[in-house]
Amino acid sequence: MIEFKNVRKVYPDGTEALKDFSLKVENGELMTLIGPSGCGKTTTMKMINRLIEPTSGSIYINDKEISDYNIHELRWNIGYVLQDIALFPHMSIAENIAVVPEMKKWRRKKIRDRGIELLEMVGLDPSTYQRRMPSELSGGQQQRIGVIRALAADPDIILMDEPFSALDPISREQLQKDIRVLQKEIKKTIVFVTHDMDEAMAIGDKVCLMKEGQVVQVDTPQQLILNPKTQFVRDFIGERKSPWQTAVDVIADQSQSHVIFLSDYEQGLYNQSGMYAIKDEHNMYVGAVNDGNKVDIKTIDNDIPLFQATEVIQSDEQVILPVLKEQKLVGILTNKDIIAFLRSKTKVENGVVQ
Numbered sequence: 179m180i181e182f183k184n185v186r187k188v189y190p191d192g193t194e195a196l197k198d199f200s201l202k203v204e205n206g207e208l209m210t211l212i213g214p215s216g217c218g219k220t221t222t223m224k225m226i227n228r229l230i231e232p233t234s235g236s237i238y239i240n241d242k243e244i245s246d247y248n249i250h251e252l253r254w255n256i257g258y259v260l261q262d263i264a265l266f267p268h269m270s271i272a273e274n275i276a277v278v279p280e281m282k283k284w285r286r287k288k289i290r291d292r293g294i295e296l297l298e299m300v301g302l303d304p305s306t307y308q309r310r311m312p313s314e315l316s317g318g319q320q321q322r323i324g325v326i327r328a329l330a331a332d333p334d335i336i337l338m339d340e341p342f343s344a345l346d347p348i349s350r351e352q353l354q355k356d357i358r359v360l361q362k363e364i365k366k367t368i369v370f371v372t373h374d375m376d377e378a379m380a381i382g383d384k385v386c387l388m389k390e391g392q393v394v395q396v397d398t399p400q401q402l403i404l405n406p407k408t409q410f411v412r413d414f415i416g417e418r419k420s421p422w423q424t425a426v427d428v429i430a431d432q433s434q435s436h437v438i439f440l441s442d443y444e445q446g447l448y449n450q451s452g453m454y455a456i457k458d459e460h461n462m463y464v465g466a467v468n469d470g471n472k473v474d475i476k477t478i479d480n481d482i483p484l485f486q487a488t489e490v491i492q493s494d495e496q497v498i499l500p501v502l503k504e505q506k507l508v509g510i511l512t513n514k515d516i517i518a519f520l521r522s523k524t525k526v527e528n529g530v531v532q
């Protein structure tokens with residue numbers, strides 16, 4: 179876990195880059211730092227590997243203050259990926275990946291095997307790419323090497339400072355997907371700086387929105403959309419919000435048209451054709467019934483985005499999707515609700531969809 183406690187940073191020229199900044203990043207979590215230019219994202223990131231020292235306050239890694247670590251050990255345990263990947267141009271790809279493992283005095287075979295494993299992990303054929311020089315790779319491929327080089331010596335923490343911002347949109351989107359897939363596998367603690375809200379929302383388990391050296395809101399992407407704490411958050415998310423990102427509980431039908439009470443079900447006091455969700459007297463979901471027969475159906479969590487819900491619907495023949503908040507039935511989602519919602523979010527002028 180990385181923890182900032184009341185950190186302040188004043189640069190020698192008097193610029194106060196961070197004011198009373200506190201933030202926790204749990205182990206295995208990918209936290210994106212986002213905010214307007216100059217809000218202190220890079221300063222925050224560079225403090226983690228002590229490229230910048232705080233003026234006051236403390237930073238901890240696994241409950242030990244970072245100033246108590248040997249600086250080399252600290253940095254070896256932190257992978258770093260920059261916007262300008264800066265692969266060593268005179269070294270082959272394999273040699274580039276081997277830099278930190280060599281510093282750590284790994285055995286030759288272990289280094290070679292690790293290089294092969296990492297290249298395979300990001301879909302670059304080792305027999306082709308190991309021996310190539312950086313200039314023989316595309317920008318997107320070089321950036322992939324930058325990412326796996328940071329992973330090479332198996333650090334617990336990875337810092338990424340706008341790593342994809344110099345790439346074209348297609349490579350960028352691909353790398354965002356790669357990083358999500360990789361993260362599921364490797365479960366590192368990642369701090370990722372970006373100025374692109376779509377990127378922050380797409381890859382972050384959590385997003386830390388900053389303004390003028392302070393945290394405005396730290397939350398899951400979905401919660402930021404659903405419960406923005408201030409107008410600033412709302413504005414920052416603003417136009418970027420696609421209706422497909424809307425949480426399902428906003429869209430779900432909260433009338434009780436596909437719902438019956440357990441007691442009514444037990445006494446047969448309901449229309450026995452069609453599909454219904456059954457809830458008890460505390461509004462807890464207890465199951466479903468179809469044409470009078472108890473059935474096992476899929477349910478969805480209240481805070482998942484619409485897009486994810488449609489994947490569930492598509493993979494099934496289910497006509498109603500109970501929406502649950504910790505087992506409590508908060509609504510029912512049907513195709514009709516989804517169509518109505520999407521239509522309501524679509525602008526039509528003079529018969530033309532905008």
Ligand code: ADP
Binds near residue numbers: 195
């Ligand atoms: P961000 O990454 O969010 O753009 P930074 O952390 O780079 O923000 O910068 C935060 C503030 O600190 C900005 O006002 C910036 O101009 C200032 N700053 C950054 N580095 C220095 C420095 N070495 N000396 C003086 N001011 C700096």
